[in-house]
Each structure stands twice: as C-alpha cells, then as structure tokens.
Amino acid sequence: MQVPAQVEYEQAASVEHALDLLARSGPEARILAGGHSLIPMMKLRLAQPETLIDINGLSELAFLEVTGDELRIGALTRHAGLLAAAGAGEHFPILHDAERVIADPVVREWGTIGGSLCQADPSEDLSAVFAALRATMVIRHPAGIRTVPAREFFTGPYETVVAPGEILTEIRVAIRPGGGSSYQKVGRRVGDWPVGAAGAALWLDGDVISGTGIGLTAVGARHFVAAEAEEFLRGRPATEENFGRAGQIAAENCQPVSDQRGPAEYKRHLASELTTRALRAALRRAAPRRAGGQRRPGDG
Ligand SMILES: Cc1cc2nc3c(=O)[nH]c(=O)nc-3n(C[C@H](O)[C@H](O)[C@H](O)COP(=O)(O)OP(=O)(O)OC[C@H]3O[C@@H](n4cnc5c(N)ncnc54)[C@H](O)[C@@H]3O)c2cc1C
Numbered sequence: 001m002q003v004p005a006q007v008e009y010e011q012a013a014s015v016e017h018a019l020d021l022l023a024r025s026g027p028e029a030r031i032l033a034g035g036h037s038l039i040p041m042m043k044l045r046l047a048q049p050e051t052l053i054d055i056n057g058l059s060e061l062a063f064l065e066v067t068g069d070e071l072r073i074g075a076l077t078r079h080a081g082l083l084a085a086a087g088a089g090e091h092f093p094i095l096h097d098a099e100r101v102i103a104d105p106v107v108r109e110w111g112t113i114g115g116s117l118c119q120a121d122p123s124e125d126l127s128a129v130f131a132a133l134r135a136t137m138v139i140r141h142p143a144g145i146r147t148v149p150a151r152e153f154f155t156g157p158y159e160t161v162v163a164p165g166e167i168l169t170e171i172r173v174a175i176r177p178g179g180g181s182s183y184q185k186v187g188r189r190v191g192d193w194p195v196g197a198a199g200a201a202l203w204l205d206g207d208v209i210s211g212t213g214i215g216l217t218a219v220g221a222r223h224f225v226a227a228e229a230e231e232f233l234r235g236r237p238a239t240e241e242n243f244g245r246a247g248q249i250a251a252e253n254c255q256p257v258s259d260q261r262g263p264a265e266y267k268r269h270l271a272s273e274l275t276t277r278a279l280r281a282a283l284r285r286a287a288p289r290r291a292g293g294q295r296r297p298g299d300g
Pocket residue numbers: 030031032033034035036037038039075076101102103104107110111112113114115116118119123124125126162166167168169191192193194
C-alpha cells in the first residue's frame with residue numbers, strides 16, 4: 001500500500017490565516033481542498049509537500065451566488081454544489097453539462113472547483129468550461145487580490161499563475177444577454193476522464209454571432225482555447241456550415257497526443273465533432289431566449 005511521506009498539517013481558520021500559514025510555511029506548503037488529486041499524488045510521491053494547509057473549514061470560500069450581472073463561485077464550492085445550483089445552470093447550462101460527467105458522485109461530493117482548476121490537469125473538464133465562458137479568476141495574496149482571465153490562468157500542464165503564498169478564492173462569470181452554452185464530452189466509460197471534450201458559449205445579435213468562447217480539453221499537453229475558430233465565427237451568421245468550419249479549425253489547431261485514452265487522430269476527429277456539437281447546442285439554448293419565448297424540452 002502506498003503511503004504519503006510525513007507532512008505537517010495545519011487547519012486554516014480564515015483566508016487571512018491560510019495566507020499567513022502559507023507565508024510562514026514556505027514554498028513547499030500546499031493548500032488541501034478536497035484532496036482527490038493531492039492525496040493520491042502524495043501517495044505516489046509525485047507531490048511531497050512539507051506542510052498541508054487545510055481550507056475545508058472556510059465557509060467564506062464555499063459560496064455560489066448571482067451578484068448583479070455576475071455569477072460568483074467560491075473556490076471551495078464542491079462539484080455537487082455547483083451541479084445542484086439551479087441558478088448557475090439556468091444562466092450557464094454548460095456548467096451542469098460538465099458537472100454531470102465529472103467523475104462519480106463520491107468524487108463530486110468532495111472535490112472542489114478551486115482544486116480542480118489549481119490541479120491544472122490538461123484533461124480536466126472545468127478549464128475548458130471557464131475558458132469558453134471567458135470567466136475571471138480571483139486570486140488572494142497577502143497584499144490584496146488580483147484577477148486573471150481564465151484563459152491566462154494555465155501556464156502549462158499542472159501549472160497555473162497561482163504563485164506560492166497565493167490562494168484562488170473565486171471564479172466570476174459575467175452574465176450577458178443573448179447567450180447560450182454547452183459542453184460535449186466523450187469518455188471511455190461513465191464518470192471517466194475525457195478522451196476529448198469541447199465547451200462553447202455563444203452570444204448573438206439577431207442571427208449574427210457577436211461573441212463566442214470555445215475551450216477544449218484532453219487535446220494536447222497544454223490547455224487549449226480555439227482562438228482561431230472563435231475569430232472565424234465572430235460577426236458571421238450562426239449557421240450549421242459555419243459551426244462545421246469552426247470545428248475543423250479547432251481540430252487543425254489543437255495538438256492531441258496518442259495515449260491510453262485513444263489515438264491522436266481520433267482525438268482530432270473528436271475536437272472537430274464536439275466543437276460543432278457544442279456550438280449547435282449553445283445556439284439551441286440561446287435562440288428561445290433571443291426570441292423571448294419558452295425554452296424547448298431537451299434544451300437543457
Ligand atoms: C476517480 C477520479 C475521477 C475524476 N474524474 C474527473 C473527470 O472526469 N473530470 C475532471 O475534470 N476531474 C476529474 N477528477 C478530479 C476531481 O474533479 C477533483 O476535483 C480534483 O481532483 C481536485 O479537486 P480537490 O478539491 O480534490 O483538490 P485537491 O486535491 O485538494 O488539490 C489539488 C491541487 O490544487 C491546489 N489547490 C486546491 N485548492 C486551491 C486553492 N483554492 N487555491 C490554490 N491552490 C489550491 C492544491 O494545493 C493541490 O495542488 C477525478 C478525480 C478522481 C479521484
């Protein structure tokens with residue numbers, strides 16, 4: 001049985017206290033959220049922190065609310081909490097699409113949104129979701145807060161802009177009219193990590209695409225935003241033909257690798273097909289609101 005190396009354990013009583021503990025413990029200290037990634041990595045000795053700073057008691061980080069024209073998600077919100085939040089799914093169905101297919105109920109009950117993002121696994125689902133939604137990450141440090149676009153949050157596989165001594169505290173998503181969103185994932189079995197997945201958000205002005213966000217996951221060693229496909233769509237009509245072309249552009253620009261989940265060419269095919277499907281579903285969800293009508297059954 002694999003056992004982690006010996007480690008100091010501290011329980012934070014507030015975000016300020018956690019920051020203070022991080023500062024006093026040095027660069028080898030790590031935040032402990034749900035522990036679903038960190039503890040297995042410690043057992044395998046892939047991570048050997050000297051100190052764990054447990055933030056599970058910090059109710060100030062476990063919130064989910066609409067404030068003005070923003071959805072705010074505290075970093076300690078559990079996957080299950082996000083899935084259960086009707087308001088989040090109403091504004092951004094992509095969040096519930098993704099949460100329904102992340103792991104299993106046990107992992108979702110304990111794993112956190114902040115932990116998933118800070119783990120920065122290139123196969124992680126929420127990175128693509130928040131890139132598509134053009135969300136903003138809020139990071140606390142001893143001198144205050146800084147905000148970073150979700151698209152600039154990941155600096156490489158398992159790396160983010162969160163520096164030693166900092167904590168991700170929340171994710172903010174702007175609520176804009178005329179929008180629709182969707183997440184499409186293919187896994188080998190229920191609850192598994194994706195073979196490939198794509199998230200898309202669309203904002204419409206009549207039938208013309210005024211803004212879009214497309215994020216893909218598991219299509220390369222780095223987190224991938226389909227910027228050229230987004231650029232292609234902006235200002236064009238929301239048609240099946242344009243969605244298909246955007247999918248092709250996304251597939252041409254990503255860099256999937258063959259691994260135990262599938263060959264690179266299959267993943268490239270998924271990048272195209274799932275991007276197109278996500279755009280199509282995002283349009284279905286945006287259209288009834290544009291027309292001021294009711295959403296149709298199955299629109300999600
Ligand atoms: C069996 C299994 C299947 C899974 N399947 C999927 C899947 O299909 N799709 C998917 O997307 N994910 C999947 N996951 C990951 C899961 O979603 C967890 O949420 C994820 O492992 C990390 O969340 P956590 O809260 O457990 O973080 P932890 O393990 O506690 O922390 C992870 C890392 O983030 C750091 N950290 C945590 N919170 C903060 C913070 N607020 N500020 C700064 N640093 C922080 C920690 O120091 C650590 O380095 C799976 C996990 C398991 C165990």
